[in-house]
Structures are given as structure tokens and as C-alpha cells.
């Protein structure tokens with residue numbers, strides 16, 4: 001295995017929800033490894049700001065507005081990237097929402113919104129990008145799951161349900177597309193200090209609790225997740241598919 005197998009030179013990647021915390025870390029890492037990155041987010045300004053940071057770090061990035069729950073904008077995203085960047089090698093399904101409340105108070109619309117964004121959105125994006133991957137004879141789909149699937153945080157019923165769905169989606173899709181040279185894997189982050197952390201009412205207590213849970217006594221960073229995404233997007237991981245990879249400082253151990 002050469003170091004080059006970890007490089008992404010000449011590859012094109014889309015990162016959904018790329019305007020946010022982990023998505024930005026993933027976008028920066030893919031670009032640092034040599035990929036051209038399309039940062040796609042429902043908030044175009046956030047996507048543009050992230051793409052600008054990638055470019056100022058020496059990488060190549062564009063920004064596109066997308067609502068992953070809307071098939072029309074998802075297909076437009078895929079066609080734009082194919083036209084402007086020449087095709088799609090890597091899709092990182094990262095966009096998600098995470099409303100928190102007691103399950104008896106979850107409005108039906110909120111349940112639908114979470115499942116639409118965090119699960120159906122991953123399906124729509126994968127299906128829109130897949131033809132380009134087939135044409136290129138290879139592809140990498142990386143889905144963001146969550147440590148919460150293993151049951152350690154209350155009041156997140158729709159979110160945890162969606163993330164369980166992401167694990168099933170990853171395994172089932174890996175079976176469907178393996179013969180096309182496309183791998184599908186999931187990243188299961190532990191707790192990272194992004195906007196997502198604002199759902200916890202006591203930040204200092206939460207920080208202490210997280211460090212107590214982890215084997216490693218530092219908080220994870222978006223760069224940590226970005227490095228794992230690079231590995232799963234690269235040739236170095238070409239015999240790995242259908243897997244859920246924990247990145248949580250040694251919190252969960254399976």
C-alpha cells in the first residue's frame with residue numbers, strides 16, 4: 001500500500017451539509033487530500049463561506065444550494081457537479097437535523113422532517129450521484145451516522161431512529177452497488193463541539209461527561225472526522241464496504 005492510495009487527486013466529492021461543523025472539517029480534509037469539493041448546504045451562505053475557507057487553505061471548492069429532502073434540487077446538484085467538475089467520485093451524506101424533546105411531544109411534522117432530512121435525503125443524494133459513479137467505474141458513498149444509535153442520550157427519538165436507518169441504508173446499499181466498484185460506509189461520530197452541541201442545556205457538565213465517557217481525554221475535532229472521511233473516500237479503503245466506523249475517542253467499544 002503506497003501513501004498515494006490515501007490521496008484524492010483528480011477526484012470530485014460532494015459534501016452535503018457542508019456549511020456546518022463536521023461538514024466543513026470533511027470538506028477541508030477532502031480538498032487537502034487533493035479532491036475538488038462541492039460544498040452543498042440548504043444555507044448557501046454557509047456553503048459559500050466553507051468553500052472560501054477551503055480555497056484559502058489552498059484547495060479547490062465550489063458551493064451549491066441544496067435541500068436534500070427535495071429530489072429536484074438534489075438532482076440539480078448532481079448535474080451541476082457533473083457539468084462543472086466532470087463527474088462525481090465521492091458523496092458524503094452529512095446533512096442532518098436533530099431537534100430534541102420528550103417523545104410524547106414530538107409533532108408528526110417534526111418526525112417527518114427528521115426522517116426526510118437524515119434518511120430520505122441520503123437516499124435521494126446517493127441515487128442522484130450513482131449514475132456518475134457507475135460511468136467512472138468507481139465510487140465512494142460515506143454516510144454520517146451517530147453514537148446516539150447506541151442509546152446513550154434521551155429525547156432524541158426521531159434523530160436516533162433516523163441514524164439507525166442510516167446504518168441499515170449503508171449495509172443494504174453496499175450490497176446493491178458493490179458490483180459497480182462503489183463502496184458505502186458509515187461514520188459514527190461520538191460527541192463533537194459543533195452547533196449540534198447547543199441542544200444540551202448544561203455545556204460544561206456535558207463536556208465533563210463526554211470526557212469521562214471517552215478513553216481519550218480530549219474533545220474530538222471536525223478534522224478528526226475529515227481524516228476518516230478521506231480514508232473512506234480513498235483507494236486505501238477499497239476493500240471496506242457496508243461498515244460502520246466509530247470515531248469517538250474510545251467511547252463505544254463493540
Ligand SMILES: NC(=O)c1ccc[n+]([C@@H]2O[C@H](COP(=O)([O-])OP(=O)(O)OC[C@H]3O[C@@H](n4cnc5c(N)ncnc54)[C@H](O)[C@@H]3O)[C@@H](O)[C@H]2O)c1
Nearest residue numbers: 017019020021022042067068095096144146191192194196
Ligand atoms: N456534532 C456531533 O457531535 C455529531 C455526533 C454524531 C453525529 N453527528 C452527525 O454529523 C453530521 C454533521 O453534524 P454537525 O454537528 O456538523 O451539524 P451542523 O448542524 O453543524 O451541520 C449540519 C448542516 O446541515 C445543513 N442542513 C440541514 N438540513 C439540510 C437540508 N435539508 N439540506 C441540506 N443541508 C441541510 C445545515 O444547514 C448545516 O450546515 C450530522 O449527520 C450529524 O447527525 C454529529
